[in-house]
Amino acid sequence: MSGTADATEAGTATVPASGWDEPEPALCTSALRKTYGGTVAVADVDLSVPRGAVLGMLGPNGSGKTTTIRMLLGLTEPTAGSVELLGHRVPEQTGRALPFVGALVEGPGFHPFLSGRRNLLRCAAMEPALFGADVRGAVQQALERVGLAGAAERRYRSYSLGMKQRLGLAAALLVPRELVVLDEPTNGLDPAGTREVRRIIAELHANGTTVVVSSHLLSEVEATCTHAAVLQGGTLIAQGELKTLLESGGPNLLVSVSDNESGLEALRQLGVPARVEGGELRVELSGTDSPEVIAALVRAGVGVYEARRDRAGLEEIFARLTEGET
Numbered sequence: 488m489s490g491t492a493d494a495t496e497a498g499t500a501t502v503p504a505s506g507w508d509e510p511e512p513a514l515c516t517s518a519l520r521k522t523y524g525g526t527v528a529v530a531d532v533d534l535s536v537p538r539g540a541v542l543g544m545l546g547p548n549g550s551g552k553t554t555t556i557r558m559l560l561g562l563t564e565p566t567a568g569s570v571e572l573l574g575h576r577v578p579e580q581t582g583r584a585l586p587f588v589g590a591l592v593e594g595p596g597f598h599p600f601l602s603g604r605r606n607l608l609r610c611a612a613m614e615p616a617l618f619g620a621d622v623r624g625a626v627q628q629a630l631e632r633v634g635l636a637g638a639a640e641r642r643y644r645s646y647s648l649g650m651k652q653r654l655g656l657a658a659a660l661l662v663p664r665e666l667v668v669l670d671e672p673t674n675g676l677d678p679a680g681t682r683e684v685r686r687i688i689a690e691l692h693a694n695g696t697t698v699v700v701s702s703h704l705l706s707e708v709e710a711t712c713t714h715a716a717v718l719q720g721g722t723l724i725a726q727g728e729l730k731t732l733l734e735s736g737g738p739n740l741l742v743s744v745s746d747n748e749s750g751l752e753a754l755r756q757l758g759v760p761a762r763v764e765g766g767e768l769r770v771e772l773s774g775t776d777s778p779e780v781i782a783a784l785v786r787a788g789v790g791v792y793e794a795r796r797d798r799a800g801l802e803e804i805f806a807r808l809t810e811g812e813t
């Protein structure tokens with residue numbers, strides 16, 4: 488559907504109704520719900536992931552990330568609600584979407600007695616995009632991309648957790664995908680492996696692939712994602728562009744002072760929220776501005792060495808969002 492206003496020969500312009508030029512999301516859910524007996528694992532989640540986004544799915548342990556991801560891919564049946572994956576209904580039309588979706592989810596079904604390479608060759612044999620193509624070449628390329636080429640002939644069961652993760656990632660990346668879903672991809676990886684996953688996500692993003700990645704690591708989401716969805720106790724409590732989410736945190740002032748405790752006391756009296764972080768004071772500037780803060784500190788006899796504005800980090804916003812909820 489064209490998103491532009493077309494001038495017709497008669498000179499009238501056809502202006503699309505608001506929202507018509509919004510491209511269809513790569514995936515969306517409506518009132519998606521999963522219960523296990525009396526446990527509500529996922530509670531009426533309406534998630535929308537724009538095409539080309541890298542969405543970080545955040546949430547504490549047990550908040551429903553894996554269950555949501557499994558329902559997105561048709562691996563777990565929802566108790567209620569619906570999923571659309573690349574425009575196809577899940578589970579009814581999952582088969583139409585799956586060739587364009589690469590996924591790394593818990594417990595990929597690799598054969599323990601086969602080598603990493605042979606396992607990937609088995610996966611490749613089931614990829615429609617590789618029918619009649621250079622399957623061995625595709626497997627070698629995927630192994631190299633995840634840094635596993637040197638261990639390709641070893642049996643899967645001898646792999647470390649990190650190597651297993653890498654093989655799962657290689658299987659997800661065997662052919663170019665429209666959407667890649669990664670559940671805790673850095674689980675078990677060393678810092679070098681974590682950096683490689685970041686690089687791979689950045690590469691996918693640059694190629695226009697939509698990525699959904701679940702993580703506990705806020706710093707990782709902050710570094711790699713364009714969008715975030717925050718789950719808490721099965722409920723989606725925030726979603727949207729990461730930039731917007733970060734802006735919602737409001738400005739902070741970082742102040743290096745002669746005495747943190749006296750500084751905190753002065754700010755408490757001013758009614759301004761502040762805490763010590765990294766040896767300096769992090770002051771929330773919601774109802775006040777920097778000069779007032781600095782003046783209050785100076786009045787209280789606290790030496791101010793340096794002050795600079797900063798944004799609230801994802802960690803602070805996440806803590807505020809999830810505070811007090813269960």
Ligand SMILES: Nc1ncnc2c1ncn2[C@@H]1O[C@H](COP(=O)(O)OP(=O)(O)OP(=O)(O)O)[C@@H](O)[C@H]1O
Nearest residue numbers: 523526527528546547548549550551552553554555
């Ligand atoms: N097969 C199952 N049977 C019963 N309860 C389940 C099952 N799978 C998940 N749950 C429960 O559903 C809730 C959500 O679990 P889920 O694994 O989706 O969370 P998560 O956010 O992925 O957690 P983690 O970060 O620890 O992997 C938890 O309370 C969990 O115990």
